[in-house]
Amino acid sequence: MAKSRFWFQAHWLVGITVGVLLALMGVTGAMMSFQDPILEALNADARKVTMAGERLSMPDIIERAQTEAQRMGARVRTVTAPQSADSAVRVLFLSGPGEIVRYLNPYTDEWQRGGARGEKFFEIVEEIHRGLVTDRIGGKYVGRRVVDAAAVLLVGLVATGLYLRWPRRLTNFRAWFVVDRRLKGRGFLYSLHAVIGTYVLPLLLLSALTGLYFAYDWYSSLLERMAGVPPVAEEQMAGKPLVAADVAKVWSAFEQATSHERVGQISLRLPKQAEEPLRIQYLEFDPPHATAFSTIKIDPTNSQVLSHVRYADKSTGARLLSSMLSIHKGAYFGVVGSVLLMLSSLALPLFVITGWMMYVDRRRVEERQRARKQKAASAATV
Known part of the structure; x- marks a missing residue:
């Protein structure tokens, strides 16, 4: 009691x-x-687009985002291409201590108004x-x-x-x-x-x-x-600035690493520091849930795959x-x-x-x- x-x-x-x-x-x-x-x-007005013509490749989208970042005096942090073909590409810019999110129409190469x-x-x-x-x-x-x-x-x-x-x-x-x-x-x-x-x-x-x-x-x-x-191992980088990266070669390395997979949403994160690798997270075309990410880390200075962790291969x-x-x-x-x-x-x-x-x-x-x-x-x- x-x-x-x-x-x-x-x-x-x-x-x-x-x-x-x-x-x-x-x-x-x-x-x-x-x-x-x-x-x-x-x-929906900013994040949905009309599918007309040929869709821009990811290297072209990244190049377009970097051009916009230079105009804004900012830096590109992440580029996310949703699985749905009628969705705009989400680009996150770092501007000083803050963040700016913009949406790019991958068919017209134009920036959408709003979206936030x-x-x-x-x-x-x-x-x-x-x-x-x-x-x-x-x-x-x-x-x-x-x-x-x-x-x-x-x-x-x-x-x-x-x-x-x-x-x-x-x-x-x-x-x-x-x-x-x-x-x-x-x-x-x-x-x-x-x-x-x-x-x-x-x-x-x-x-x-x-x-x-x-x-x-x-x-x-x-x-x-x-x-x-096991604890996450930090990949060793050459320490060269990111401007030395060839985006087309990096993307080619990603496509080769995922050639046997049906990829859905893709999110590419550029390094904040020169020593960091370029990280690409992706979902299968029909993922079991919204965070079932696989991750590839690539050295942007030589396009070498440093690690590739598939969600399906995890315990x-x-x-x-x-x-x-x-x-x-x-x-x-x-x-x-x-x-x-x-x-x-x-x-x-x-x-x-x-x-x-x-x-x-x-x-x-x-x-x-x-x-x-x-x-x-x-x-x-x-």
């Missing part, structure tokens, strides 16, 4: 203190569940989700560390919640999965809180544990060791780890997975509300009981 009371006190204390933060994380996480399709729909409608909004939502918009204070990730700690506490809330709601009879289906609408007041709130918690418990645990992968190096290293994934553990963000969002499991993870995130505000209502009601009852005892004690002394 004493143990149950201790865990009960711990559960509600964390719930009424950190609960508001967890509710905020849940709402923002739910908002980002379908971020990509929402942005595609909002910017709604992106600022989702950037703010993501910043709230990851760091409470106070991501950097005094050069430290203060907000992010708070969010990371909240994710750890969410694991604790899930575990203590399961312990506290364990029914006397394990096989009592109704106690586990049916809200008792005959109850009133705090009893009904508890039934609602506990039953919905049972449904979303594995999903909340999945969200918390996958989110921690990006929060703590020791945790990600532990998972990588458990999965048998099961390595595939899961490389898809951790997709798992965290639910996209790894398709549309159904995204919907379920979104609903579980939206359940967090419900837990906070019902938890607070039960807490306030309990305090009210305790105050009435205390008042009655004091009144009885006063009457006894008269």
